[in-house]
Amino acid sequence: MSNTRETILENLFGELNNHMFERRLSMVSVEFSERMTSSAGRYFPQRRLIRLSAPYLRLHGWDKCRNTLIHEMIHADLHVRGKPYGHTPEFKHWLKKLTGEKSIYHHDDMRPYDRPYRHVYTCPGGHKYYRKNRTRRKTSCGQCDKTYNPRYLLKYIGRENV
Template sequence: MSISNEQLHQWTDDISRAYFQKPFLDDVMFNPRLRTTGGRYIPSKRVIELNPKYLFELGEEEFKGIIKHELCHYHLHIEGKGYGHRDREFKELLKKTGSPRHCKPLPSEKPKVHRYVCTSCSQEYERKRRVDTKRYRCGKCKGHLKKM
């Protein structure tokens, strides 16, 4: 499934007119370098950048939600209202348009899990971050840890 920048702009404009009753006049583009977010709005350039992985991995409905979220930032910024995530006006517009506050994590970006086992009592541990096995010991019996 491939979509051009012109189709993306048309789709964004259609969503803007349907949910905000206003046209989308500025630029929208794919940015494959985005890693931890579905999209971002850059107020100084008035540009919306979207992560194409979300369209391909999670589908059009989830991607439409990301576009609506970024359009909330865009329209509030143009109107001179609070467009940040903490602003009351932003939260109200998210609710009014049915836009998601956060996007779902990508299936391809599963967090890595580090597994350790105690050499004495065989207690197993799972951690998101690596553990220095020379410095840390088992919490149960104070035995040495070994990476699984």
């Protein structure tokens, strides 16, 4: 399965690079990681590498993984063109144009498989968050407000068995 999965990823990357990025990302490589359990994907600019989460693929399938790949390819494209490649207004413009997504965050469940307990938080809006470790700093809900807002402070509920 691994070779097939990697081949599908490389083919998808090549297709997206040709159709959406005018072949600017031919020097960027892609791979899956079994160890990525807290994020769906990541771009490493020094290595020109996009790494996607294999657990995320298993949980959510190729459609969501495709959008994550496009998200990371936008970071890579901006980097290759010498532009700021964080979650800038230009990044958000391209994300919306290429995927239709307005948010830079994926709120899908990314529970790690190697931890028996998860720390659970909720916000006044009813959103649930699972964390590996219990946070000591005040944190607000990113779904209710993109910036820190004390009206949407996360409240610690407790541990949950997985």
